[in-house]
Amino acid sequence: MSQEHQDPDLHALSDEGGKIVAEELDILRRIQERLEREAQNAPGQIEDLDAQLIELRDALAEAKEEDQASLVEQMHQVAALSRTRGQGRDAPVDPNNPYFGHLRLREAKSKRLRDVLVGKRTLLDDGDGLSIVDWRNAPVSRLYYRYEEDDEYEEEFDSRSLEGTVMIRRSVAVMESSLRRVSAPQGTFVSDRRGRWRDAVGAAKPMLEGGVGTAVRVPQGQLGVHGDDDQPRADKHLQEITALIDKEQFNLITQPESGIVLIQGGAGSGKTTVALHRVAYLAYQDRRRFAPSKMLIMVFNEALVEYIRHVLPALGIDGVPVTTYRKWSTQLLRKLKLRIPISHIDGVPDAVSRFKKHPVVLRMIDDRIGWQLEEAEELLKKRLGERAGAEAAFAVWKRNTDLPPVVRAERTLDQIKADVSIPGPARAAAETALRAIRDDLRDVCDDWLELMTDSDALRTALREYAPGAFNDADVATIVRWCAAKAELDEEPEPEERDEDEPDEPRSEPSIDSEPAPPKGEAEPEGEDGEGDAPLPARTRMGHHSVGLDPEDDAILLRLLQRKYGGLFLGGKRFEYEHIVIDEAQDLAPLEVRVLLDCATDGQSVTIAGDRAQKMIFDNGFVDWPQLLGDAGLPHVAIQPLKITYRSTRQVMELSRFVLGPLHSPEDALIAREGAPVGYYQFGDTGEAVAFLAEALRALIQREPTASCALVTRYPQQADVYYDALRIAEVPKLRRVGRQDFSFTPGIDVTDIRQVKGLEFDYVVLLDPTSQNYPEVIESRHLLHIGATRAAHQLWMVCSGPPSKLIPEDLIVASLE
Numbered sequence: 001m002s003q004e005h006q007d008p009d010l011h012a013l014s015d016e017g018g019k020i021v022a023e024e025l026d027i028l029r030r031i032q033e034r035l036e037r038e039a040q041n042a043p044g045q046i047e048d049l050d051a052q053l054i055e056l057r058d059a060l061a062e063a064k065e066e067d068q069a070s071l072v073e074q075m076h077q078v079a080a081l082s083r084t085r086g087q088g089r090d091a092p093v094d095p096n097n098p099y100f101g102h103l104r105l106r107e108a109k110s111k112r113l114r115d116v117l118v119g120k121r122t123l124l125d126d127g128d129g130l131s132i133v134d135w136r137n138a139p140v141s142r143l144y145y146r147y148e149e150d151d152e153y154e155e156e157f158d159s160r161s162l163e164g165t166v167m168i169r170r171s172v173a174v175m176e177s178s179l180r181r182v183s184a185p186q187g188t189f190v191s192d193r194r195g196r197w198r199d200a201v202g203a204a205k206p207m208l209e210g211g212v213g214t215a216v217r218v219p220q221g222q223l224g225v226h227g228d229d230d231q232p233r234a235d236k237h238l239q240e241i242t243a244l245i246d247k248e249q250f251n252l253i254t255q256p257e258s259g260i261v262l263i264q265g266g267a268g269s270g271k272t273t274v275a276l277h278r279v280a281y282l283a284y285q286d287r288r289r290f291a292p293s294k295m296l297i298m299v300f301n302e303a304l305v306e307y308i309r310h311v312l313p314a315l316g317i318d319g320v321p322v323t324t325y326r327k328w329s330t331q332l333l334r335k336l337k338l339r340i341p342i343s344h345i346d347g348v349p350d351a352v353s354r355f356k357k358h359p360v361v362l363r364m365i366d367d368r369i370g371w372q373l374e375e376a377e378e379l380l381k382k383r384l385g386e387r388a389g390a391e392a393a394f395a396v397w398k399r400n401t402d403l404p405p406v407v408r409a410e411r412t413l414d415q416i417k418a419d420v421s422i423p424g425p426a427r428a429a430a431e432t433a434l435r436a437i438r439d440d441l442r443d444v445c446d447d448w449l450e451l452m453t454d455s456d457a458l459r460t461a462l463r464e465y466a467p468g469a470f471n472d473a474d475v476a477t478i479v480r481w482c483a484a485k486a487e488l489d490e491e492p493e494p495e496e497r498d499e500d501e502p503d504e505p506r507s508e509p510s511i512d513s514e515p516a517p518p519k520g521e522a523e524p525e526g527e528d529g530e531g532d533a534p535l536p537a538r539t540r541m542g543h544h545s546v547g548l549d550p551e552d553d554a555i556l557l558r559l560l561q562r563k564y565g566g567l568f569l570g571g572k573r574f575e576y577e578h579i580v581i582d583e584a585q586d587l588a589p590l591e592v593r594v595l596l597d598c599a600t601d602g603q604s605v606t607i608a609g610d611r612a613q614k615m616i617f618d619n620g621f622v623d624w625p626q627l628l629g630d631a632g633l634p635h636v637a638i639q640p641l642k643i644t645y646r647s648t649r650q651v652m653e654l655s656r657f658v659l660g661p662l663h664s665p666e667d668a669l670i671a672r673e674g675a676p677v678g679y680y681q682f683g684d685t686g687e688a689v690a691f692l693a694e695a696l697r698a699l700i701q702r703e704p705t706a707s708c709a710l711v712t713r714y715p716q717q718a719d720v721y722y723d724a725l726r727i728a729e730v731p732k733l734r735r736v737g738r739q740d741f742s743f744t745p746g747i748d749v750t751d752i753r754q755v756k757g758l759e760f761d762y763v764v765l766l767d768p769t770s771q772n773y774p775e776v777i778e779s780r781h782l783l784h785i786g787a788t789r790a791a792h793q794l795w796m797v798c799s800g801p802p803s804k805l806i807p808e809d810l811i812v813a814s815l816e
């Protein structure tokens, strides 16, 4: 039911709170009345925006100086509205949820007061001083995102300065036509469905100044702190993150369209949020260039693909492809129709995988192309000999130095063919040589194979570019494993598959090919040398190394890019106007480089990541400067996001402790207060299950809309907990094993590799024992990732000797 049909009850609010809410209710009523009037009076009528623009322009010509800036701003709004017309984006303002921000501005010159509402659509001022601006319409929305209440503002609008004071700045939540929340500097006020208003608990937003709300006290042993209407938490219902984007985030979102924006931020600081809003912002600024199909969002796993696909429509950018690197590269290679079948195997030996992701491969590709060009030149010279015209023919080749090698050979061939000033015999000799050169340069499959099987060249490159990174045994393993791939050349090309067809089961990153839990000793570190081990598990399981390794994709794509000057499909360059690379720390520099070279001129790219959340440990990533250098971008500035929005201070403190030396102590912790992290020690799994079952049943009863993740180290352990909790009749229980999260309320039982990038109200880390999380770098990263998935509360339930990565005082407190 809409708020206008019921009398709001403001009695529980202070005078100031009551005044603020009454004011917002009045504004919403006026907007809704206007929308209703417009819908009734002129159904289907499209405003004549051109006429309005002309009217405004005329008015501007005669306007007094103090009125000019606001007229220019109105023209901006009309122009923005007119730009979006006919592009499926001219949907009217949604009366159920018309806006999410409110600014009251007092213009410096005219002293006039105006109420500007910020939403997802535009509604022009019809004379009553109320308008809605689209948040992506930067000139106006900048005021909302950049200024606080009482700030003086000065912004340029079409080279005119707009100055004044922000009298009011509030964020509001309108749900199903009713005002449900108002956040102002004076407080946050929330209403229940019946229109009863009250102050929110735990409403304070984490701020750089360190201002935080009151700690939420939770009785020990009780999971869940909020969620019912009697104790509404302001942050529980925040669906409109767009309303809450902070100044730093907004500055990143609205960075110039060209160039690379690299965002480094801790867990839950809004990196993905910023990247997605940037895509929406760019699409709004230039709909034609940044059409959804011309952009790409690259994420870490299938769960994130699913999640992001769900949020794109709300941002107005439905249709932007969202994918994982592996899926993208596989589909692309299939379309590029190389002469080897593009199908993958896994079980690649560590040394091979590590080598193929190592930046040394980028150098080796460049060197190889350099030699090939030198050889090509020798061949051309030799064939031309001393005959008349040889010099002229050779000069054509030299003139084309800047072209990519294959294009250079083709262009030179065409030019020489057409150049009748070169005597016939020289032309013929050059043509024969250039055809051979071109055919040789074109064959990237040979390059790829030779790069990894020429052990002398391999040793020399490793000695020069990566001394100490690989030992002799590694080289032997690499050569042996890769040599078997020569058979690929002889296999017939498989039938072409449909773009939407699911990928082959084994071609995904090895997210679910986690080894079994260790039986006795701690798991060895992945980085340890492979030694002279026999060929790996796959061989024993009946597979062999014929088939591409997942890491080969980027190598083949890079070879094509270097040799052809880009990737070409059907004669057209395959490229994107904007690329988002999320969780970039888990890509190899080579993979990043391939993606960057798929961006159109100007390289409009957003890279987001967090060095503390590394999950792939053999990809050659050390830190951003090194990744950028390896990927050919040494001068990109790293833009930090410093406020933690997802997790509480308590969760973040634990997560930082877990990181140990991997955490930079100079990074201040800015996060809201929350419930203490709970650590519960049990003698065995049965006891832990009994405790958990009770807590979870109570949670689901109290907070039916809560999302909770129970996270083990290994998938097999998740099976055990799931089976036991099911027997204990815990409701809404799901076993998630292959990234198939439903993003609906309930309890997901899963392993730690599945939850990367995701968010849950509650997280319970199951069995953080020393065996599951030994004191090694990988455990630190994994435990950090698991803990920081929690938005409200984190528990650890442990039925074995606790990991050394868990703070001693937490364990001691639990025993008291």
Ligand SMILES: Nc1ncnc2c1ncn2[C@@H]1O[C@H](COP(=O)(O)OP(=O)(O)OP(=O)(O)O)[C@@H](O)[C@H]1O
Pocket (backbone or CB within 6 Å): 241, 244, 245, 246, 249, 265, 266, 267, 268, 269, 270, 271, 272, 273, 274, 610, 613, 645, 646, 756, 757, 758, 759, 788
């Ligand atoms: N300015 C903001 N105000 C309130 N909430 C925010 C803000 N920015 C982001 N959030 C919320 O914080 C949470 C974390 O955001 P997001 O997933 O973008 O972070 P991230 O940095 O990508 O996290 P991670 O690296 O851990 O995956 C989300 O719930 C998001 O909606």
